[in-house]
Amino acid sequence: MSAPLQFSLQGGVAEILLDDGKVNALSENMLEQLLAAIAKAAETDAALLISGRPGIFSGGYDRKLIDAGGPACDAMRAAGDRLTLALLDYPAPLVIAATGHAMAKAAFMLLLADYRLGAEGDYRVSLNEVAIGMTMPDGAVLQARARLSPQWLNRCVLQAEVFASAGALEAGFFDELQPAEQLLERARAKTRQLAGLDRRAYRETRALLNAPLREAFTALQG
Template sequence: MSDLIHYTETEHAITLRFDNGKVNVLSPAMIAAINEALDRAEAAPFKAVIFTGREGMLSGGYDLGVMQQGGMAAVRDMVDAGSRLTRRMLAFPKPIIAACNGHAIAKGAFLLLASDYRIGVEGEYKISLNEVAIGLTMHHAGIELCRGRLAPVYFNRAMINAEVFNPVAAVDAGFLDKTVANEEALQQEAAAMAQHMATLNANAFAATKVKARKQHLDALDWAIEEDKKA
C-alpha cells in the first residue's frame, strides 16, 4: 500500500486517510493509490469505507504541477483517471463515507459528491468548485457529477459561479449531509454510520446503488468519453 494512503481496518469500517503533503493534491500517483486501496477494500468483507484527510484538509484538488508542466496529454490523462475514480465511487459495491475535516476544493469537492454519506466538521474551511475562478472550463464529467448530486438551486451557483461554501452552507448545497462540532465528533459519527451500514445486506446494497444511479452513471460514461475527445 502506498504511503500516500493510510489504510486501517476495524470491525465495521475501512478508513483511507489521505496524506499527500500539505494540501493532499490528487496527483496521478495519489489517484492510483486510492484505486489500489479501493481494490483492497472491495476484496474485504462487507463494511463501509471512510475517506478522510489531514487535519484541516481533505484535498485541494488536482496537482497543478501536472497542469503547468506536464502538457495537455498529461492533464487529460490525470483528469480522465480522476473522473473514472469518482465514477467508480458512485458504483462501488460497499458504502463510502466521507469524513470531511477540512478544505475540499475542486476535485476534493468532487470526492464529496461521489460519496454515499458525507459528514463535515464545523469550521472556517472552504468547499468549492473553483475551476471557473482559476480559468478552467468545467469538464463534462464534472458537470454531470454536479447535476446528479447537488441540490438543483445550487447547481449553477456552485459550478458556473464558483461559489465558496462553508460547511453549514455545504449541507444545503448538497456537498455534505450533516456537520458535527469537532474532529472527535466527526470520527465518532463516521464510525456510527459505518456500524449502521455494516448491518445492510451486501448484495441488496450494491444492486440498489447501481440501479438507483443508472441514469447518472450512464451520463458520466458519456461525459468521460467526451472529455477524452476535448
C-alpha cells in the same frame, strides 16, 4: 516516495486516510494509490470510510500539473475519471468525512459518497474550476446536476462560489456537520450503521441509484 495515504481494514470496515503532509493534492500518484486502496476494500466487500488529515480533506487536482498541461496532466485527469467510476461502482456503503477544505475534484468526491460529513468551521468547499480559468468538464457538470439541488447549480458550478462548512451543508455537499474533534468518531459510527444494512439489497439499490449518472458519464468517455 512515502505513501500519501493510509489504509486499514477491521471488522468489515475499511478506512482510507489521505495525508501527504500538505494539501492532499490529487496527483496521479495519489489517485493511483487511492484507486488501489478502494479496489482492495471492494475485494473484501467492506464498508468504506475516506477521510483526510486534520484541517484538509483535499485541495483537488494537483494545480501545478493543471497549469503545465501536457501528458502528465492528461494522465492525472484520466485517473480522476477512473476514481469517479470507482466511487460510483463501489459495492458497499461509502462514507466520506471531510476533515477540512475540499476543493474542486475533492468536492466532487463528496457528491459521489452515500453519506458525507464535514468538520464545523471556516473550511472552504468549492467547485472552483471557473474561478481558476477552467471550463467545467462535461463529466463534472453531469455529477453536479445529478447530486446538487437545481437552485444551487449556478452558484456552485458557474459562479464557483466558495462555501464555509455551514454553507456547504445547505448547498448539498454534506449531510451533516460535526465538531472537528468528534468528526471521525461520528463518521465511523455512521459507516458501521450502514454496514449493518442488508448488503445484497444495499449493493443492488446503490447500483440502481447510480446507474443514470454512470451511464451518462461513461458515454462521455467514448
